[in-house]
Amino acid sequence: MHIMEGFLPHPWWEAWYALSLPVVVYGIYRMNQLVKERRETLPLLALAGAFIFVLSSLKLPSVTGSCSHPTGAGMGAILFGPAITAVLCLVVLVYQALFLAHGGLTTLGANLFSMGIAGPAVAYLIYRSAGKLKLNFYISIFLAVTVADLATYIVTSLQLALAFPSATGGVVGSFYAFGAIFAVTQIPLAILEGVVIALIFKYIIQVKGDVMVRLRVIDEKRLGELKGAIPA
């Protein structure tokens, strides 16, 4: 969910920039480390970034009829971890602002924080803890992506509420207002995206499961179990 260019007033857009910046710097540092270790990382990450952009610019079949785009950020977090996903999301968000007029440059910090940092961090945490709990692989992906989407939506509502507190209820009041309005489209979309990403992982594992092992998303043993479970 993108916040429009010019929507956030003075201290807030700068504040979200300040919050996002350290994460991006750390992400770039991590990325440089990986690139130094294995040189093929950069092209592969670039293709993953392009994939996220394309995924987010395609329309999902949607119930509500609204314009709904899967974000792909949750998927990025599961594949590459949250720090690198933040860097990928930064590039994708700039392109979305410049090519599709989604989001903007002054609101880039806020959008990056909600979609590229908070969401992926939640997705990563849930996926990793679900793995420890030995939950079904696809259910854990569904949970990670759906909850990450919801987290993004809650953070966006909070960002708007902090910038525009309501006269009677303050920040909390307007948080409920923004939250309630966006809930209509965002909750079904979050569930839909969870289902879609889980299915995407199913197809990837069927055809090219070794990529998942190389990215340390799952180990060799788990891959064998998952492949055995899918009737060919």
Added chain:
Amino acid sequence: MHPSILDDYALKSPLRHKNSRLKLAIVAAALLVGISSTSPVAPLFIALTMSFASIRLGEVPAGFYAKLLAPPLAFALFGTAVILLFFGSGPEIFSFSLLGQSLGATVEGAELSLLVLSRTVSGTSCLFFLALTTPMVELFALLKGLRIPDSLVELSMMIYRYIFVLLEVAISMTHAQAMRLGYDGFLRSIRSFSMMAGTLFIRSWEQGERLCTAMDARCYDGRLSLFEEKRPVKAQELLGACGYVAAIAALAYLTRGTALI
């Protein structure tokens, strides 16, 4: 169904051949003035002048421009409606009750929502001006000059290149699925969409591996050198840009705190 990407228009724009630093500077200044203005007058003026510049100087068809502006505008109206209903105190303009809750708009709320709306429109038109006149390829060289880490610029360049490749693959796959009634019905659409996206990921991964080999074969060392065309700024253009920025800054200063309601 090809998503319209603004970059396509930028490549054809007559303003493409102007200095990209100058364009970026004008847009950045206009964005900042628009967002820090406390009255809707200056943002609306910026929106008008930026749209005029895109349409007249950038030769973007007016109808197409209006179509571009519609979805962000609709979203902005949606957001400002919330501000209108929940913000502000003072004399009420109107109120009604919905599901047992009374909602209403006050003068203060109306002023704020108008201000936010004007800032959004102004910001969006600045963004459109940049997007419609400056192709991304021109900005890469500029980014390298701005001391942005090399790896980030390299990553952006490769992402940029492959967006178009993958988009084409995605579109032809979707067409093929649609031909076979893959998008008939909701559940089937979800299945088809996921299958397409999964295949797209695998395709992009393999493409990435091939890209590594190709770049290694050409001795890639983590830095693609760019050829930046020299486009000197004419004194006239610089003067015009400074004049414009000074004018909008002065307008924002003079009309500070002015409300339209």
